[in-house]
Amino acid sequence: MTATITRGLTGVGAALAIAALLVLSSGKNPLVAYEALAQGAFGSPDRIAVALNKVAPYLLTALGVALCFRARVINIGGEGQIALGGLGAAWVALTIPAAPPVVLVVLSALAGAVAGAMWAGLAALIRLTRGVHEVLVTLLLNFVGVLLVAEALHGDLGEPGAGFPQSPLLERGAWLPKLVKGTDLHVGIVIAIVAVFVVHRVLWHTPFGFRLRVRGASEKAAAYAGIDMHRSFMGVMLISGALAGLAGAIDVLGVHYRLIEGFSSGFGFTAVSIALIGGLSPLGVLPAALFFGFLETGALAMQRAVGVPSPLVSVIQGLTMVFVLAAIALGGARRRV
Amino acid sequence: MIEDILAASVRIGTPLLFAALGGLLSERAGVFAVGLEGMMLAGAFAGVIATWLTSSLGLGLVASAAGGMALALVVVIATQRYGADQMVTGLAVNILALGLTSFLLRGFGARGEAPVLRVPTLAPWPIPWLADLPVLGAVLFRQPPLTYAGIVLALGVAVWLARTRAGLTLRAAGENPYAVFAGGTDPVRVRALAIVACGAIAGLGGAVLSLQQVGTFTDGMTNGRGYIALAAIIVGRWRPMAALAACVVFGAADALQLRVQGFRLPVSSYVIQMTPYLVALAVLAGVGRSARLPAAIGVPLLRERK
Secondary structure: OHHHHHHHHHHHHHHHHHHHHHHHHOOOOHHHHHHHHHHHHHOOHHHHHHHHHHHHHHHHHHHHHHHHHHOOOOOOOHHHHHHHHHHHHHHHHHHOOOOOHHHHHHHHHHHHHHHHHHHHHHHHHHHHHHOOOHHHHHHHHHHHHHHHHHHHHOOOOOOOOOOOOEOOOOOHHHOOOEOOOOOOOEOHHHHHHHHHHHHHHHHHHOHHHHHHHHHHHOHHHHHHOOOOHHHHHHHHHHHHHHHHHHHHHHHHHHHHOOOEOOOOOOHHHHHHHHHHHOOOOHHHHHHHHHHHHHHHHHHHHHHHHHOOOOOHHHHHHHHHHHHHHHHHHHHHHHHHO | OHHHHHHHHHHHHHHHHHHHHHHHHHHHOOOOOOOHHHHHHHHHHHHHHHHHHHOOHHHHHHHHHHHHHHHHHHHHHHHHHOOOOHHHHHHHHHHHHHHHHHHHHHOOOOOOOOOOOOOOOOOOOOOOOHHHOOOHHHHHOOOOHHHHHHHHHHHHHHHHHHHOHHHHHHHHHHHOHHHHHHOOOOHHHHHHHHHHHHHHHHHHHHHHHHHHHHOOOOOOOOOOHHHHHHHHHHHOOOOHHHHHHHHHHHHHHHHHHHHHOOOOOOOOHHHHHOHHHHHHHHHHHHHHHHOOOOOOOOOOOOOOOO
C-alpha cells in the first residue's frame, strides 16, 4: 500500500515538474499557471462542484479498468462503453418521458449500465470466440461506439433545428438529484464512492474477486485451480462495461441533461491512467480520480486566465502513466532478486 | 472508376503501411507496438512544424522520423530499461503524444488557440513510361513519392528480415531472446534498436498523412490509424508483404467510405465512417484463431542488477 502511494505521488510529482518545464519553454511562468489551475479547480464552491461532477464518471470507469487489469484483462474500451452508456440512458429517458420521476432516472441510469455492459460483452465475445486480443478489439470498438452516438444524434435522437448534434433536453424527472442546493453538484459522486467500497469488497472478500486476482497473478495457476477462464473474462468485462456505462449515464443525466456528440471524448484513456496511478486498487483509485478531476477542471480555467493550453493535462497524464508503469516494473524486479 | 478506387486505396493505405512496417519490426523483435498511434501523431506533427518553419519538405520528413523516434525512446526506456508492461506503456505514450502535440501546436497560436499551419503537400510523381500503362499505371505509377517509398520499404524489410543475419537476430529476439544472448548479442539492445526504427518509420507514416495527404496538422489527426496498422500486422501474420496487402484492403475500406459519402445512401455518413474499424475487426475475427504471435513477445527482459 505505501509502495503504491509513493509510486503515485512520485509519478505525479515528476510529471508536474516536466510539465512545468514545458510551460516555461512556452514563455509562461509555471507557478502562475499552476496557481491559475488551482484557482480554477478550488476557487469557489461552484468550481469544486464542477470538478466533483467530473470525478464521478472517472471514478466509476477507472474502477472497472482496475478490476480488469487485476485479472490481466486489458480493457481499454472505456470511451466506447461510456458513449454507449450515455446513449442508452438518453434513449430510455426520451422514450418513456411520462414515467414517474424516480422510476425514470433509475431506469435511465440502469439502461446506461446495461448498454455499457453489452458493448464490453461484445468485445469479450470477439476475444473469446475469435481469439483477437482484447486491446485491439476494445480500441477499435471505441471508434465505432462514438460514431454510434453521432449516428443516433443525427437520426432519431437528435434535436431538430438545434444546429449542433445533441438530443432534446431530457424530462426533469430524468435528471440526477442535486446533492447541494444552489450548486451543480449531483449525486453521481456519492454513487461513485459507494461503488468504490462495493468493488473493494468484491475484489478482496468474494470468491469472484479471488478468482480475478489468481487469474491476474498466473493464468496457468488459475486454469490448474479449475477457474473457468472464459467465464471470469466475460464476467470482469461485463462488470467493467456496466460501470463505464453507468459513468456515461451519470454524465448525461447529471451534467448535460441531454446526449451531446463527443461527450465521452478522452474519458476512457483518463480512466486507464487513474486506474494505474491508483495502483489498480479500488481504494487507491479514489484519490487518483479526485486528482485528475480537479486537474482537468482547473486546466480549462488556466487556459482562459493565462493562455497556457489545457492539453497540458494529457501530457501530465501520459507522463505520470509512464513513470508509474516503470516504477511498478522496477518494484517487481527488485522483489524477484 | 475501379482504377480510381484502387489508386485511392494504395494512396490511403500508405500511412498504414509505414506504421505497420515499423510495428512489424518492433513486434518481430518481441515488443508489442501499441504506441504506433502516438508515434504517427508525433511524426505528423514534427513534419508539419519543421516544414512550416523551414519551408523544406525534405527537412519536414527528417523531422517526422525524429519525432516518431523521440516517442519511441520513451518506450525503450520504460520497457527495456525498467521492464514496464509493453501494451499499457504504448497506451501511455499515445496519450502523451496526443497531449504534447496539441499543447505545442497551440504554442504557435495566440492565447492558447490552435492555429492552422498550412504547408505544401508532396505532389504525385508519375513515373515516365510506366505511368502510361493501362490500369497498373494509374494504380501504382502515378502516386506521390512516399507511396513509392512505402512499397520499396516493404520489399526491403521483407528481404532484410528473411535473408540477412541482422534480420535473423531481430527475429530471434522475438522468438527466443536467450538464444540471441547465447549467440553473443544483447537481445535488449536488439529490441531497443527495433523500437527506435519502429518510431522512425511510424513517424514517416504520420508524415504521409500530414505532408502528403492533408497539408496541415490537426489535434489527434491519426484518428486510430495506428490501431488499424496493428490490425494489419496481425492480419498479415507479421510478414511485410502480407501486411502491405492488408493495408491496401484497409485503405480500400477508407477510400470507399470517402467515395460513398458523395452518394445519397439510405445509411448516414456516420455508419459509413465506421467501415474502416468494422472491416479491421471483421478481418481480425476471420484470421484471429490462426494468428501466431512471436513466441517471446511481451516477455520483458531485464539485465541482472547488482
